[in-house]
Amino acid sequence: MAASDASERAAERDEDRRLFVAYTISATLWLLLTTAVGLLLSFKFPYPDLATSPYLSFGRLRPIHTNGTFYGFASVALTGIAFYVVARASGRPLWAPKLAWAALWCFNIAALAGSVTLDLGINNGDQEYREWVWWVTLFFLAALVLSLIALVGTVARRAESDIYISNWYLCGAYIFTIILGITAILPWYQHGLGQVAVQGFYMHNAVGMWFTFLALGTLYYALPKLLNRPIYSYALGVLGFWTNLVFYPVIGAHHFEFSPLPWWFQTLAIVFSVGMLVPVVAGTANFALTIRGRWERVRRSYALPFLVVGVAYYFLGSSQGTVEALRSLQAVWHLTNFTVGHSHATMYGFITFVAWGGIYGLLPRVTGKEPNLLAAGLHFWLALLGVTLYVGSLSVGGTLQGLDWLHGDPFIASVEAASPFWVARAVGGSMMFVAHLCFAYNVYWMTLGRRAVHAATPAAAGAQPAR
Amino acid sequence: MKSASGMNNVVMLVAAPLVIYAVLAIATGVIPGIELSRTPATPGVVPLSAQAARGREVYVGEGCSYCHTQQVRPLKEDLVFGRPSVAGDYVYDTPELLGSERNGPDLSDIGDRQPSEVWQYIHLYEPRAVVSESIMPSYRWLFRIKPHADPGDVVVPVPPPYSPPHGVVVATAKARDLVAYLKSLRQVPLRPAAGTSPAAAASPGVRAAPGGGGR
Numbered sequence: 183m184a185a186s187d188a189s190e191r192a193a194e195r196d197e198d199r200r201l202f203v204a205y206t207i208s209a210t211l212w213l214l215l216t217t218a219v220g221l222l223l224s225f226k227f228p229y230p231d232l233a234t235s236p237y238l239s240f241g242r243l244r245p246i247h248t249n250g251t252f253y254g255f256a257s258v259a260l261t262g263i264a265f266y267v268v269a270r271a272s273g274r275p276l277w278a279p280k281l282a283w284a285a286l287w288c289f290n291i292a293a294l295a296g297s298v299t300l301d302l303g304i305n306n307g308d309q310e311y312r313e314w315v316w317w318v319t320l321f322f323l324a325a326l327v328l329s330l331i332a333l334v335g336t337v338a339r340r341a342e343s344d345i346y347i348s349n350w351y352l353c354g355a356y357i358f359t360i361i362l363g364i365t366a367i368l369p370w371y372q373h374g375l376g377q378v379a380v381q382g383f384y385m386h387n388a389v390g391m392w393f394t395f396l397a398l399g400t401l402y403y404a405l406p407k408l409l410n411r412p413i414y415s416y417a418l419g420v421l422g423f424w425t426n427l428v429f430y431p432v433i434g435a436h437h438f439e440f441s442p443l444p445w446w447f448q449t450l451a452i453v454f455s456v457g458m459l460v461p462v463v464a465g466t467a468n469f470a471l472t473i474r475g476r477w478e479r480v481r482r483s484y485a486l487p488f489l490v491v492g493v494a495y496y497f498l499g500s501s502q503g504t505v506e507a508l509r510s511l512q513a514v515w516h517l518t519n520f521t522v523g524h525s526h527a528t529m530y531g532f533i534t535f536v537a538w539g540g541i542y543g544l545l546p547r548v549t550g551k552e553p554n555l556l557a558a559g560l561h562f563w564l565a566l567l568g569v570t571l572y573v574g575s576l577s578v579g580g581t582l583q584g585l586d587w588l589h590g591d592p593f594i595a596s597v598e599a600a601s602p603f604w605v606a607r608a609v610g611g612s613m614m615f616v617a618h619l620c621f622a623y624n625v626y627w628m629t630l631g632r633r634a635v636h637a638a639t640p641a642a643a644g645a646q647p648a649r
Numbered sequence: 650m651k652s653a654s655g656m657n658n659v660v661m662l663v664a665a666p667l668v669i670y671a672v673l674a675i676a677t678g679v680i681p682g683i684e685l686s687r688t689p690a691t692p693g694v695v696p697l698s699a700q701a702a703r704g705r706e707v708y709v710g711e712g713c714s715y716c717h718t719q720q721v722r723p724l725k726e727d728l729v730f731g732r733p734s735v736a737g738d739y740v741y742d743t744p745e746l747l748g749s750e751r752n753g754p755d756l757s758d759i760g761d762r763q764p765s766e767v768w769q770y771i772h773l774y775e776p777r778a779v780v781s782e783s784i785m786p787s788y789r790w791l792f793r794i795k796p797h798a799d800p801g802d803v804v805v806p807v808p809p810p811y812s813p814p815h816g817v818v819v820a821t822a823k824a825r826d827l828v829a830y831l832k833s834l835r836q837v838p839l840r841p842a843a844g845t846s847p848a849a850a851a852s853p854g855v856r857a858a859p860g861g862g863g864r
Contacts, residue, residue, distance in 0.1 A: 227784055230776075236790045241712025303710030307744020338659045345657050354666045361671055365678050374739040376686030378747055383678035391670070420656065427666060431673040440722035441747060442736040447681065513724055517751040583751075587726040593754045594782050601784075 194275035198266065199548040201282050203629045205262025206541055208286060209255050210625045212293055216250030217615050219243050224611040227604035237301050245305060245313040246297045252311060252388070253322055254293030256533055260396040261285070261329055263540040264352045266548070267403040268333050271349050273341030281332040288325035292318050309381050311388045312366045323363045330356035347419040351399030354423070358391035378438055379447070386434035389528065394426065397496070397536040398465060401489060405472055408486050408543045409479055414471035418464045426461040429454050436507040439516060455507035458500065466497040484558040488539030491566055495531025502527060514588060519600060520580025523573040530569045530614070538565075538621065545628050553624035561620035568613030571606060579603025691737030693837030697830070704830025707823050709744060711788065718748035718755045719834070731758030731836045738836065753785055760835040767806065769828045770820055775811040791824035 226232055226240050236242065269276045276282060296314040299305070305313040312319065333353050337345060362384065372380045406413045413419065435443055435451035473480065473490065480486040502524055506515055515521065538561075546552050579600040586596040655661060697705060708714070719742075723733035734757060739745060763769065771778050774792050776785040796816045798804045803820040812818070820828070 226786070230784045230786055234787055234789060236711075239711065239788075240786050241715055242710075244712055244715050305709065305712075308709050308712055308714045308746060308748075309744060310749060334659065334663055337662060343657060345659065345662055347656075350656065350662060350666075353662055357663065357666045358670050361667070361674050365674050371679065371686060372682045373686040373743045374741065374745060375688050375736050376682040376684070377743055377745045378739070379681040379685050380678055381745065383674075383681075387674075387678075427669060428673070431670070431677045434677070437749060438720075438747065440724060441720050442734050442739070443685070516722075517718060517749065519750070519752075521749065590726060590729075593729075594780060597752070597784060598782055 197279045198275050202262050202266050202548055205258055209259035210622050212254030213618055216247055217618055220247040221611050221615045224608040242301050246300050249296055258289050259537040263400050266544055268336050268349050268352055271346040272336050274339050277335035277339055278332050281328040285325040285328035288321045292321035310385050316367050319367050326356050326360050348399045348402035350423055351395045355392055355395035362387050382434035382437045390430045393533045397533050400536050400540040404540050404543050405489055409476045414468050418468040422461040422464040429457045439512045452507050455504050459504055462500040469493045485539050485543030487562055488535050492532055492536035495527055499528035499532050514584035518580035518583040519576045523576030527573045549628055551628050553628050557620040557623050561617045564613045564617035568610045571610030575603040575606035688736045690740040696741045697833055700826050701830040701833040704826035707827045714746040714748040716752035718751050719757045720747040721757050730755035756834055758836045760832045766828055769831055770805040771807055774805055774807055778808055778811040791821055793819050795819050
């Protein structure tokens, strides 16, 4: 009995490892494809006659880039991490891994079918981040439901008596997004201006109730694990969870300030955007105080710097969002490229860096294979400098656009004013794409590669032998 | 063994976020959606013609609204695009195309601001033929180059150096539909009536505009 138990346990661990590997490889392939698309888009600003085929046109590729990075890359990467984290924090292997495999198929069918239909000009009405037509979205929702069942089943069978805070964030993300997806997909109640209200609600919640919760859940597990110390305050984590849940749903209308949506509805969104400082400061302070005094460990790790950048951009991007929501500043920045910079500060500087930190920190623990350190360093610096150049240039260029409009210049003057900053953005984007190639190279070595540098001590990966 | 209460209970782990978020989603997403879907039309706003409706599908399929908004804000700088948009303008606009980014100008009133069909055709075929600094993509797949025009063809007088070396540029049905849609984008004038007219809906915004960047 004992012997068969042990071999069963080993088989279950092996299944968890193969899942983590498959999710990471799948996410990496979508990262390469969809950021190649993003790179092409960025070069279309200085060179509008570049690649003029309808299948490579700006209007069709833009939603392929946004939906593909959101749902093909980031969602899959963070779901792979979520399965690992929830299982480990529960002290058990993942329950019903078959569901997780089925979810991976659904994620990929959705991303593939969504990209192909968008390229054929078939979409859900240019509604940002829900451009996929309904049957494609159903595959994505199926992936979320399957993942949630596997995650909750694992927590229900946990060996510990407590449910660690990261499991609240991670399970919550799937619950919220399933509800959100259903409200977004049902067409019968949203017409005209009503659809505008739903769109504001949807597009913002798709980021803040999905990716934010997944990334925070990852941070609450990976940061203490890699630093080898407990989280600074469990209570701040709980506070962040509930305030984010209660404040966030209201703020979507700040994407439609000065629109014909009811004025009080816009005002309410702005008030709650300011309220979001509570969970953001609670989370950032908690992470910063956990890191405090352990910089030597950060310096010697190839995974922790990604998480530290993720925390920094979480604070910068989120507080920028609060400031941006204020009417006096929206009057300048709304509808300019400043918004595009903001979305990359959050989705890339925060979400993507946390996903990378999670993969670099946790994946070698299950495969026993470490990444190439030079490639990891190149990945980190090119991605950090690239995204900072990207956000910085679009922040300046977007501000100039807004000021040109305010001065009553002819519209084309705002295009000319932003042009040099679009070139800088393309340079930043190129650096980011090269960083992704370095990451893909490292994913190969952490998964399929034959070289096992520290096969005997997989636990040392990420945090490195600091002892 | 397992603590049954609060944040260590697996039922709570699912039920509490589920119920709270479902309530919030209904209150802040679904109910505003239902209520605002019932907005009455601004007097004079009518459904699109069949051809313009097909053109709107081309507009959506090509993703025009990623760079062109259809919302004139009650701000001084937006008045070049028309009068401030009001709730009743969007009654027949599903999917909504308000947009979030202006890499190109707002199109709420483009049918009035640029009524020339010829300009629209040339601009779609090669934007830089009419606005040299434009960064808009050229939509050449909405046109065909034929050796000779047939009766009934819409021939587009593309100026050199953008005209093809041989033959003529002819608008396809999709291009004709799209231009019909663009021509249909005309704001109806608001009646200056007091009380509950749609004009009242815009007034809070107009009042707030001076604080919001207008002078």
